[in-house]
Amino acid sequence: MSGILVLVIRLLLVACLYAFIGWALYTLWKELREQAGAISAPRIPALTLTRLDEEPQEARTFHSREVVIGRSASNECSILNETVSSRHARLSYHHNHWWLEDLNSTNGTYLNDERVSVPTVIVSGDEVRVGQVSLLVSIADKPS
Numbered sequence: 001m002s003g004i005l006v007l008v009i010r011l012l013l014v015a016c017l018y019a020f021i022g023w024a025l026y027t028l029w030k031e032l033r034e035q036a037g038a039i040s041a042p043r044i045p046a047l048t049l050t051r052l053d054e055e056p057q058e059a060r061t062f063h064s065r066e067v068v069i070g071r072s073a074s075n076e077c078s079i080l081n082e083t084v085s086s087r088h089a090r091l092s093y094h095h096n097h098w099w100l101e102d103l104n105s106t107n108g109t110y111l112n113d114e115r116v117s118v119p120t121v122i123v124s125g126d127e128v129r130v131g132q133v134s135l136l137v138s139i140a141d142k143p144s
Contacts, residue, residue, distance in 0.1 A: 044093050046140040049077060052127070053134050067091040068103075069130055083107050083131030089116075097121045098139060100128060107131040 047067060050059040062076060069077040070088040079088075085105040092099050101119040102109035109116045110129040122128070124139040 042096070045098075047091060047093075047098060048138040048140075049128075050136040050138065051079075051133065052136055053132070059138075062091075065093050069128075069135075070103075079130065079133050081131055081133050084133055085131070088130045089128070091122070092119075098123075098137075105130070 044063060044065055046061050046063055048059055048061045049067075049069075050057050060077060064076065067077055068075045068087055068090050069079065069084075070086050071079060071081065071084045072086045075087065085103070085107070087103045088105040089109040090101045090103055092101065098121070099119045100109065100111055100116055100122045102116045107130075111120055111122065112127055113129070122137055122139075124137060126137045128135045128137055
């Protein structure tokens with residue numbers, strides 16, 4: 001009788017050991033997946049555009065990777081002004097910077113009073129002009 005009892009206890013201990021090893025491996029796998037997800041999906045710093053030509057000044061904050069500025073209501077930043085093209089300019093986040101790009105607009109896109117002809121890096125405090133509408137750019141220091 002004591003031989004069977006020792007065998008049962010040994011089998012229970014082996015089962016507990018395998019259960020612990022399985023739980024430990026599952027926990028490690030789950031943590032590695034979470035860390036890989038955090039590393040592969042960089043956070044985008046918030047972009048705030050403030051219209052300088054109207055009172056009170058209207059500020060809009062964006063958290064997406066791309067913001068299209070234009071007169072069309074389908075744009076992320078819609079500006080109702082006849083000097084602004086339907087799809088005027090694009091602000092996009094890549095290579096850890098926000099970039100400004102003109103989308104072949106009629107009246108041009110300007111960064112700090114210089115015409116934008118190629119995608120250009122923008123920083124907080126820059127002034128973007130689309131048509132006759134001026135926008136002040138603010139970029140959050142820390143990604144949100």
